[in-house]
Structures are given as C-alpha cells and as structure tokens.
Amino acid sequence: MISTKCLIIGSGPAGYTAAIYAARAEMKPLMYEGLQPGGQLTTTNEVENFPGYPEGVTGPEMMVQLRNQALRFDTDIRSGFINKVDFSGAVHKCWADDGTEIHAETVIIATGASAKYLGIPSEQHYLQMGGGVSACAVCDGFFYRGQETVIVGAGDSACEEAHYLSKLCTKVTMLVRKDDFRASKIMADRVKKTANIEILYNTETLEVMGDGQLVNGVKVKNNVTHEESIIPCTGFFVAIGHTPNTDIFKGFIDLDETGYIKYAQPGSSRTNVPGVFVSGDAADKTYRQAITAAGTGCMAALDAERYLASKH
Numbered sequence: 001m002i003s004t005k006c007l008i009i010g011s012g013p014a015g016y017t018a019a020i021y022a023a024r025a026e027m028k029p030l031m032y033e034g035l036q037p038g039g040q041l042t043t044t045n046e047v048e049n050f051p052g053y054p055e056g057v058t059g060p061e062m063m064v065q066l067r068n069q070a071l072r073f074d075t076d077i078r079s080g081f082i083n084k085v086d087f088s089g090a091v092h093k094c095w096a097d098d099g100t101e102i103h104a105e106t107v108i109i110a111t112g113a114s115a116k117y118l119g120i121p122s123e124q125h126y127l128q129m130g131g132g133v134s135a136c137a138v139c140d141g142f143f144y145r146g147q148e149t150v151i152v153g154a155g156d157s158a159c160e161e162a163h164y165l166s167k168l169c170t171k172v173t174m175l176v177r178k179d180d181f182r183a184s185k186i187m188a189d190r191v192k193k194t195a196n197i198e199i200l201y202n203t204e205t206l207e208v209m210g211d212g213q214l215v216n217g218v219k220v221k222n223n224v225t226h227e228e229s230i231i232p233c234t235g236f237f238v239a240i241g242h243t244p245n246t247d248i249f250k251g252f253i254d255l256d257e258t259g260y261i262k263y264a265q266p267g268s269s270r271t272n273v274p275g276v277f278v279s280g281d282a283a284d285k286t287y288r289q290a291i292t293a294a295g296t297g298c299m300a301a302l303d304a305e306r307y308l309a310s311k312h
C-alpha cells in the first residue's frame with residue numbers, strides 16, 4: 001500500500017501541469033500515466049497553437065518535455081493505470097492495474113477523453129502515419145489551408161469543425177450517414193449556407209485512400225443508391241464524438257448524461273467529492289485544447305493544495 005498527499009490519474013497536458021504545480025508546492029505527487037502515456041497529443045503530429053513554441057513542436061515531443069518538467073520537481077511517475085477507485089471514505093482509495101493499493105488525501109483526475117474514429121484499417125493507417133487523418137480541425141486544419149478536405153459526422157462538433165475548415169480550405173465535403181443532421185438547426189443551417197461546403201447525405205466512408213504515406217482521397221458509398229465514388233482530398237477529418245475516460249469513477253463522481261465529470265462549483269476544479277478534483281478533457285466537451293487542459297491542471301493542483309492546507 002502506498003500513501004500519498006496527491007494522486008494524479010492521467011498524463012496528458014492536464015496531468016503533467018497538475019504534477020508540476022503540485023510538486024513545486026511540495027505535495028510529492030504520485031502520477032499514474034495511464035494506458036496512453038502523454039494522452040491524445042501523442043497521436044498528433046505538429047502542435048502550432050501551444051504558446052511558447054514559435055516554431056511548433058510535435059505532440060509526442062511536447063509530452064516528453066512536460067514529463068521531464070514534472071520529473072525535475074520529483075513527481076513520482078509510474079507506468080500503469082488506475083482501474084478501480086473507492087471515494088466513499090475520508091481517505092480516497094485507488095487501485096493500480098498491478099494490484100497496488102493507493103491511499104490519497106487528494107486525487108486529481110486527468111484521464112482525458114478519446115476521440116471516436118470509424119475504425120476502418122485505412123483510416124487507422126494514415127492516422128498512425130500522421131499522413132492526413134485527424135479528429136481535431138482546430139488543431140490540424142491549418143495544415144490543409146488552400147487544399148480540399150473531407151469531414152465525417154453530422155453533430156454539432158462536425159458542423160463547427162466543417163465551418164472552421166471552410167475558412168482555410170478551398171472545399172470541404174461533409175459526409176452525413178443519414179438523410180439529415182443530428183446537429184442543432186442553427187449549426188446545420190450555417191454549414192448548409194457555406195458556399196464551399198458540399199454535404200453528401202446517406203454517405204458512408206469505405207476507404208481512406210493514399211500513396212501509403214499521405215492521404216489523396218476518400219472512397220465513399222451512398223447507402224441508398226449503393227453508388228460508390230472517390231472524393232479527392234488531402235485531409236480526412238473525423239468528428240463523430242468523443243468518449244470521456246471516466247468509467248471507473250461512476251457511482252462516486254457526478255457525471256453528466258454523456259459521461260463527462262460535472263464540476264461541483266463553476267470556476268473551480270472541485271467535484272462532488274471533497275478532495276477529488278478534475279482537470280482536462282474528462283470534464284470538457286467544449287474546448288478540448290492542450291492549453292485549456294494545462295490551465296485546468298494548474299487549477300486542480302492549486303485547489304488540492306488549498307484543500308490540504310485547510311485540513312492540516
């Protein structure tokens with residue numbers, strides 16, 4: 001069994017920033033990195049919108065730097081993930097996948113969210129190559145300026161991202177699998193009125209095409225007429241939703257209907273359980289940026305520090 005003043009669960013920009021602040025406040029944080037050390041940014045190629053990197057930085061490189069910064073102040077970083085929690089008592093109990101039991105005075109949740117993908121092999125291939133598949137237009141749209149892109153999805157996110165891309169790209173083709181949008185009327189109308197967005201209804205993705213390195217088109221099928229066609233593009237964006245990684249907290253932490261953690265108080269990182277704080281995408285379905293995750297990681301560490309100070 002390990003006792004700690006502060007357990008940080010997750011290691012994206014939220015978790016590492018919380019670790020840097022907690023460690024510098026001499027809370028000797030213990031961090032479990034989770035299944036994907038570094039988080040979603042490790043699947044991103046170039047990050048150009050994180051302040052302080054005028055030349056840009058790759059997602060994996062930035063995560064190594066954040067990790068090193070957390071280590072510099074003696075964060076105890078462990079590989080492995082937390083697979084069970086019990087927040088019912090005064091001490092917060094958590095269990096790691098190797099069976100280690102952790103008793104924490106404070107817990108900072110930084111487990112993030114995972115973008116949903118279609119799951120077809122060609123999409124996963126170009127995603128891993130960094131060759132033109134992305135689940136974040138705000139992050140990666142800039143690389144496709146002056147080019148043609150395709151986006152899948154029909155919710156508010158897809159509409160927002162398609163509109164964002166339309167300002168950068170010569171043409172955006174939107175693939176909607178049903179005969180209508182799921183998005184709110186106002187968001188769908190905005191997309192419909194944008195001249196360089198073409199909407200293909202009843203259309204599904206069969207294959208992301210390319211030369212093995214870079215995307216050059218998407219093969220699609222109309223699920224009513226069964227007609228197949230190829231849409232030339234250099235970027236393929238997937239905007240079919242995100243899943244917050246919050247399953248282990250069910251029953252202890254208040255979640256909204258889609259699984260995102262609810263803040264107990266606006267303007268703070270507090271959850272409904274005293275001593276448990278949340279940061280990053282596990283509680284954010286709106287902004288989902290590295291910089292906002294880092295900001296809330298800082299808030300969570302400061303809130304945890306103040307909570308401990310009020311107890312001792």
Ligand code: NDP
Nearest residue numbers: 118153154155156157158160177178182239240241242285
């Ligand atoms: P949603 O779950 O609302 O929408 C997902 C969309 O992806 C649906 O249109 C769905 O199609 C489609 N989809 C799912 N799987 C597939 C697939 N395999 N192939 C093709 N299409 C697929 O997710 P969002 O991320 O859009 O939104 C999440 C929440 O966040 C919502 O509550 C939304 O309102 C909110 N939000 C609000 C914003 C705002 O107000 N500014 C901006 C962004 C999000 P189908 O309709 O056929 O099921």
